[in-house]
Amino acid sequence: MDDLFIQAANGDKAAFTRIYESVYKQIYYVSYYSLANSKEAASAVIGALHSAYENISSCKSEEEFRFLLLKKTCDRIIAYYREYRKTPPEYEKNPTFIKARMIRLTDAERLAVTIWAVFGYEAEQISAVTGLSQDVLSRKLESGRAKLAEKL
């Protein structure tokens, strides 16, 4: 185990902050481009961070903690997706070009493509963090990438 992670796991705030600092932007990109707006995206990341911190003792390394944080974020993203089925999401008024393109993808396509782009994961690893089936994710990655490639 690396020193930084040991310190973080022992409650060293500075160490934990440094680990978070190394990954938070990527986590936010996944959250923001998977969800409807920045408010929900930030809320998902904050919630995931609290949850992951509570469970830091289940991790053996910094890498595992990052994975856990991503997994917790995905849990929240999927919870939002379920909410979207009940009430339509509130998209941002003036989305950027890429945000507007991402909105056109289906929920599963967005999640799969953003994790693939940001973390370089393929369907198997994305399945591990999202809980969605690998088979489905393979198709979603393919269709999502094809749709984006058309427009970019």
Add this chain to the structure above:
Amino acid sequence: MDLKETLNGYFQRTQIPPELVPEKATAFIKQKEAPKAPAPKPEPTPAPAPSEHTEAETDASAVKAEKPAIGASAFIKVVRHHHLTGKEFLRILGNSKISNKAYQEIEGNPGLTVKRLIEILEESSLTTEDYEKLIIAAQQTARRRDAAKEAKAAAAQKEAEEPAPAPVSKPAPAPVQPKAPEPADKPAEPPTQEIKPLPTPAAKEEAPTEKVEEKEKNSPESIKPEVQKTDETPAAEAPAVPTEGSGRSPVRIDLDDEDEDEEDDENEDDEKKPRSNKKLFIIVAVAAVALLALSFGIRYAISGSLFPQGESSEIPQVQQLDSEGIYNALSVLPAQSVPAFTADRTYKAGLPDDESLFVSSVVIDNRLIFMTEDTIYFFSRDKGELKQLDARRYSEDIKLLGLLETEGGAAVVSEYGGESFSFSIPADEENGVEAYEGEVTRPETVIELLDKSEPENLSKMKKYAFSGTLAGIWASGGRISLASWEGVPEGSKAAESASFLPYCINPDKYKAVCSAENVFVPAEPSCGGFVGIYSISLSDGKVSLAAAAGAQGQLVYAHENNIFILQDSSLIKYDVSDGVKQVGNASVEGTAAAFSAMNVSGDNLLVTASENGSSALSVFDAELNTVMTVKEVGSGEEVIATCFDGSSAYLVCQSGIVYGIDGEGNIIGESPAVLSKNSVYRFSDGVGICVSPSGTDEKRTGLILSSFGKDGSLISQTEISSKTVAQNALDEYLSSPAETAPQTIGGSSEEGIAVIPVIYFDGVSQVERFVLCSVSENGELSLAGSISEYDRHSSVLLAEVADGVIYAVSDVRVITAEASDGSIINYFSVTAPEGEYSYVN
């Protein structure tokens, strides 16, 4: 550059919210003491593997176990412990950092279980610190409430012990004291009707728990108060005498109620309730006596009489002022923000009128027009063949409100901040007026009247701009009429009437300012603002305008050629059959409230209003003469909405009690019409269709399609199901935009078909489906096929049925299909416009 790099290039330009900055995001961590040992690490645990991630883990509810000790559960426990009401709970929550989405879900789903409530809170962004604050707020609220109760009780006790002031001789509402001695002197009564010992407290006392319906249904006695029609009964006639023990059968509907959460509380809570209610109602009753006494005292002091001075005094006094006088009277008053103008339509009795004035799509002659959030699309149509003619994306400063179907045509309604208006006032030395140059920018409501034969043709379009924010719009009798609201504009001046009075700009850019003679100003205006009333003749394009000024708590309502404005206690009637003419005004019983509503039944207009802690119904004839008033309905209850069924009015209370008042002024024990909260699509004059979820809230497996008759009674039901087996977190969750926006359903009573847009995830793809449903003349439903699109995510999903063709519309494509069997005719792409459309230039 490959796609991954391109995407990351874009992603890295994303702005990160400040709350995620490391120092801030990790602020919740409390620094522990320096570690003594290398690491308190447990046994090595296996690395996260795909197989470890179960369905349950992806479910939001799984997250809650990891929450800190002070969290949603603790907060809810405190709320329940202190018996906070739903209103108090929502107020506390509304002041927290809870996300709008979570708040709206809680507010909009009063039937939430405690479990689900906790889940929503845990899924929200609230932190431990937030929950600590919430708990403190809940405790403070409870303390304040208890203190207020004690103070009120003490005051009421004191009042009750003191002899009532002389003018108070009217029988007081005595819900729990029906045998309270009546004052000796009964003064002459105004021509109003009064209901008696009120049903609420008694009903509540008898059935303090949720299970009150059965009891109420079995005791259908009703009050029959003496109805005094003004044309029959002289004003000096004796007042109605309260009937003992009456009115214990208010109708009950399934309402949100914080008590639901308390149902599973321990028995001792239930035992406490009746006592506390009784105490409360005694207090309310005594307070009502005091208020009544005070009101009579004030009237006596002002007019020297205890009672209204007959019919003529019912007409509110108005001021005939010139424009400067109007400005001077209004500009010093606060201008409220845009009031809610339209009545709460959450509850309906029977089959409602069309729920929305605006539609998202229109089929006229050989055109199909539909709109997304900011774009209008125009297609030519020849049966099942379509061709996109134009698309207009409105610029950011314009808010597209909707399409309006007119007689044979359509209009686009939008609003924007308005253009600036510069004016100069010359110096007038004689009167000490200095030269002034000013500028005002006033919000405008814009109507673009589309040409019937070529709606896409901009040169044939007629644009009208009206000052103010839209309050209501109606199309009938060859006219479009609308009401708008505006406060006295900042920077306006009394000497320039165009800087503050309502105006209209016609297609020829001619600006007509409302003349001062057409402005209704009450004797004592309470608000610095105007309701503008405008009417466009579709035949000659002429516009007429008038305005009502200076009042708060407003409501507008239109019926055929009349528009009614309720402001404070004044009711103003306009005739828009030929221009805009004020044709009458009257005083209603009470003042306009959030639950107020109006309805025309036959020749009569029914108006509900709030009156000294209770509610009142006023009924007027076509000339606004008072036919009858029913006062003191639901004393002590918080009325939240009104709905009408012909000449009957229903007042829905927060507690779940519903007071029905029939056309004769009797309190109705049981509603002949079914009251519901469903959003209903009006399929024909006698049949309504409604879409609602089936299965649990967490795992909805389908949608129930129901048809209703004219009286709101259920005719038929059928289920739309995805018929998939859940494998993933996103599976089996059917929803439909028609659940909240019934106008997205396409229907044709001639064809006997309704098309319902549905969205779900089938385990592999997100599916957008248009479900075809046969609807017989008597409302029987049967599924008749579907049109499906896979891996689509459209911002708009709606249907139209016309001339035997179904138009299944999304913002990506339009599919045409035979209405008879759903067989596809063709697919047509929807092309988004590249530039922006702005009517300013």
